[in-house]
Structure formats: C-alpha cells, structure tokens
Amino acid sequence: MTRPDRLARSVAPSVPLWVCSAAMLCLFAGSTAAFTLEFPGPATATAKPVMARASYPMPTGRWVDGDVPVQVVDGMVERAAWQVDVPRLSSLDLMQPLRAQLIAAEFVPVFECETMGCGGFDFRFATDVLPEPQMHVDLGDYRFLSAERKRAGGREVVGLMVSRSASKGFVQITRAVEDAGLALFAATNKATDGFTAGGGASVALSTSNRPALLPAEGGAKGAAVARLVAGGAMVLDGLDFGTGAADLTEGRYASLAELAEWLKANPDKTVALVGHTDTSGGLDGNIVISKRRAASVRARLIEAYGIPPKQVEAQGVGYLSPIASNLTEEGRQKNRRVEAVLTATQ
Structure with missing residues (x-):
C-alpha cells in the first residue's frame, strides 16, 4: 500500500x-x-x-x-x-x-x-x-x-x-x-408511560408499538393481487427506479401496500420478488442491478410492513424478460420493474 x-x-x-x-x-x-x-x-x-x-x-x-x-x-x-x-x-x-x-x-x-x-x-x-x-x-x-x-x-x-x-x-x-451519542437519562428519570423493562435487560414491543403500515393509495384495490393469485404473478406498479439505480425511493406505493396486506392475511403463502431492467448496459451488470432492486423492495416489505423474511425472496433477471420496447423511454421505464411471483404450491 x-x-x-x-x-x-x-x-x-x-x-x-x-x-x-x-x-x-x-x-x-x-x-x-x-x-x-x-x-x-x-x-x-x-x-x-x-x-x-x-x-x-x-x-x-x-x-x-x-x-x-x-x-x-x-x-x-x-x-x-x-x-x-x-x-x-x-x-x-x-x-x-x-x-x-x-x-x-x-x-x-x-x-x-x-x-x-x-x-x-x-x-x-x-x-x-x-x-x-x-x-x-x-x-x-x-x-x-x-x-x-x-x-x-x-x-x-x-x-x-x-x-x-x-x-x-x-x-x-x-x-x-x-461521537459518543446522546447523554443517558439519570436513574431517577424513569419512563412510566406504558413502558416496562424486565430487569433492564430487554423490552418487548407490543403490536401497537410497531410502525403503521403505509396506506395504499389509488388503483382498484385487490386487482393486482387477483392477478397474482389467478395468473401467478403481478407487477408492482409505480415503484420508482431510475436507470442504474438500485434503491427503492421513499414513498407510498399502492401495489406494495396491497401485496403486504395479502401476505399478512395469507401467512402460509410465499412470493419471489423478481427485478427487471431495461437494456442500458451489459447483461451481467443488469442482472446484479435487478436483483438489488428486488432486494430493496423485499427490505421495504420487511421493515415498513412487518412481513416475515421467510415469506419473500429476491431474484433478478436483468433485461431478459421485457414487457415493452426498449427503443423508447416510456418502454424502458416499464421494463424497469419488480414483479411478485407466487411460489407457494398450495
């Protein structure tokens, strides 16, 4: 060095x-x-x-x-x-x-x-x-x-x-x-509003302590999940990915909220989140991007909606499965997507 x-x-x-x-x-x-x-x-x-x-x-x-x-x-x-x-x-x-x-x-x-x-x-x-x-x-x-x-x-x-x-x-x-972080409370400043620490070792959060689900907005409620059940797959519409970007931007996505609601109501069902890209760049790189996009959506389902990790997996296929032409910007935007594929067999 x-x-x-x-x-x-x-x-x-x-x-x-x-x-x-x-x-x-x-x-x-x-x-x-x-x-x-x-x-x-x-x-x-x-x-x-x-x-x-x-x-x-x-x-x-x-x-x-x-x-x-x-x-x-x-x-x-x-x-x-x-x-x-x-x-x-x-x-x-x-x-x-x-x-x-x-x-x-x-x-x-x-x-x-x-x-x-x-x-x-x-x-x-x-x-x-x-x-x-x-x-x-x-x-x-x-x-x-x-x-x-x-x-x-x-x-x-x-x-x-x-x-x-x-x-x-x-x-x-x-x-x-x-830095060393915020100063600790003095021992006399005990929190008493519904907070109970068992011997100071750990604190169990009740269901009411968890972050609320992001509400679904717009679209025909249940239509996308109906396609998932009937056809085996659904496109998670409206997810915001730019060319070359791997992270899902902050926002309220109706399709994601709808999928989360269905997964919670059907804990025995599992899905694979499959990322797709447009044809900008080589195949190997796009496969990596697409899988990371799927992983970002999976992380959002787990962290924001409380979906058990075992219910969702993340995969990527790059540009190998387009749903629109890559010759136009509109088509490329459609191809930059994540689909949920039903993997449960019963």
Missing part, C-alpha cells in the same frame, strides 16, 4: 480551481478546522448537505468475496453532491485537487481506488451513493477515496466519490463526525 507521506504529495490540477459554492462551506462548518474546498471548475449543488444522526459505513477496501470491507462511524452524518461544469474533465482531474486539499487539512487516506481496482460495478452499488440525477457514476470511470482525521471526542471521516459524463463532472462527499 502507498505510504501516507507519499499520498500527501502536492498535486497540480490540470485545470484552474474555482472556489466552491456556499453549500460546500456548510459541509465542513461543524468540523474542528473548517476550510474551503475548491473544485476544478464552476460547480452546482445537486444535493445540498443535510446532517442527521446516523451511521456511515466507510469503505476501507475493494469489493472482494461478495462484500466491501467497512468501518462504521456513528455520529453526525451528512451527504452532498455537485456537478462540475467543465467538458472532457476526467475522474483524475476531479479527484486530484480535492484529495490534495483534504490531505492539506490533515485528513489521512484510508483507502483509495479507481474503477476496476475498486471492484467495478459491484463496489459502486455496495457503496453509499446518492441516486440519479443527484449523483451520476460512470461505471467505466470513477474514483473513490476515504480519509480520516482525529478530532476531540472521536474521528472525522470523509468518503469522496467522483465520476463524469461527456460534458460534466460529478462529486459526492459523505462526511461523518464520530
């Missing part, structure tokens, strides 16, 4: 640096030594920094054996992204000046890689990346850097992803500031 003192060498960018927008300044406003980052060109924020208490799984190595090694940093986490409006800007042109500025601010690189050295397609989709159009990642040309610096009370870490299109550069920065 490259020595840290060699990593910290000064880098002369190939294009002039531009002082970044106020959004970037806010990104580092809470750190022990706030500073201004500069982009290699005029930048426009596509996702402004939003800070929240969370956990950031910072990548510490390349994709290998089906996973990306990470260090989880608990504390305040914020993400932001920008477009850099300079044509023919390479990912190296984007990374070099930002990396040099982080090192000048006493960040020490933990892991850095370029496209195939990261793990290619698999690393990108196993890493915390904002969806399109906020952050675009060219699967043939991207770079990643994770770095950390010491601060009072814990670490401050940064995950930097850069990529490009034919006319723009794209930058995402994820920053996490480690």
Whole structure:
C-alpha cells in the first residue's frame, strides 16, 4: 500500500480551481478546522448537505468475496453532491485537487481506488451513493477515496466519490463526525408511560408499538393481487427506479401496500420478488442491478410492513424478460420493474 507521506504529495490540477459554492462551506462548518474546498471548475449543488444522526459505513477496501470491507462511524452524518461544469474533465482531474486539499487539512487516506481496482460495478452499488440525477457514476470511470482525521471526542471521516459524463463532472462527499451519542437519562428519570423493562435487560414491543403500515393509495384495490393469485404473478406498479439505480425511493406505493396486506392475511403463502431492467448496459451488470432492486423492495416489505423474511425472496433477471420496447423511454421505464411471483404450491 502507498505510504501516507507519499499520498500527501502536492498535486497540480490540470485545470484552474474555482472556489466552491456556499453549500460546500456548510459541509465542513461543524468540523474542528473548517476550510474551503475548491473544485476544478464552476460547480452546482445537486444535493445540498443535510446532517442527521446516523451511521456511515466507510469503505476501507475493494469489493472482494461478495462484500466491501467497512468501518462504521456513528455520529453526525451528512451527504452532498455537485456537478462540475467543465467538458472532457476526467475522474483524475476531479479527484486530484480535492484529495490534495483534504490531505492539506490533515485528513489521512484510508483507502483509495479507481474503477476496476475498486471492484467495478459491484463496489459502486455496495457503496453509499446518492441516486440519479443527484449523483451520476460512470461505471467505466470513477474514483473513490476515504480519509480520516482525529478530532476531540472521536474521528472525522470523509468518503469522496467522483465520476463524469461527456460534458460534466460529478462529486459526492459523505462526511461523518464520530461521537459518543446522546447523554443517558439519570436513574431517577424513569419512563412510566406504558413502558416496562424486565430487569433492564430487554423490552418487548407490543403490536401497537410497531410502525403503521403505509396506506395504499389509488388503483382498484385487490386487482393486482387477483392477478397474482389467478395468473401467478403481478407487477408492482409505480415503484420508482431510475436507470442504474438500485434503491427503492421513499414513498407510498399502492401495489406494495396491497401485496403486504395479502401476505399478512395469507401467512402460509410465499412470493419471489423478481427485478427487471431495461437494456442500458451489459447483461451481467443488469442482472446484479435487478436483483438489488428486488432486494430493496423485499427490505421495504420487511421493515415498513412487518412481513416475515421467510415469506419473500429476491431474484433478478436483468433485461431478459421485457414487457415493452426498449427503443423508447416510456418502454424502458416499464421494463424497469419488480414483479411478485407466487411460489407457494398450495
């Protein structure tokens, strides 16, 4: 591995640096030594920094054996992204000046890689990346850097992803500031409103404590599930996936709520969630995307609706089973879908 003192060498960018927008300044406003980052060109924020208490799984190595090694940093986490409006800007042109500025601010690189050295397609989709159009990642040309610096009370870490299109550069920065968490209540501040802890060891949540099901909205209630029962499969209409994106966006999906209601009423039935894509990209990559889309829907059914994991599985077939033409955007949108296939035999 490259020595840290060699990593910290000064880098002369190939294009002039531009002082970044106020959004970037806010990104580092809470750190022990706030500073201004500069982009290699005029930048426009596509996702402004939003800070929240969370956990950031910072990548510490390349994709290998089906996973990306990470260090989880608990504390305040914020993400932001920008477009850099300079044509023919390479990912190296984007990374070099930002990396040099982080090192000048006493960040020490933990892991850095370029496209195939990261793990290619698999690393990108196993890493915390904002969806399109906020952050675009060219699967043939991207770079990643994770770095950390010491601060009072814990670490401050940064995950930097850069990529490009034919006319723009794209930058995402994820920053996490480690802390010890909120102060514990004093022993005398006992909660008494229906909360009972058995000896302080564990607390059982009653049914009323669980998150409410997301309500179904629109559509003929029961029509999709009727197709599932009669024909063996149903398309989960309205799910929001963009080209190359693997995560289901937040929202209330009528078809998902309807399927969840049916699964709860029929605990002996099982379904396979099968992801499908359009024909953008190669087959192997699309099969991975489609399975991850199905896995994202499965996770939503389990987490938001309380469906037992054993009732749903996730699979993906890429673009091998289209329901519309891939020659039009409308057709491609229809092909980016997840279907529920009834797998119970009785």
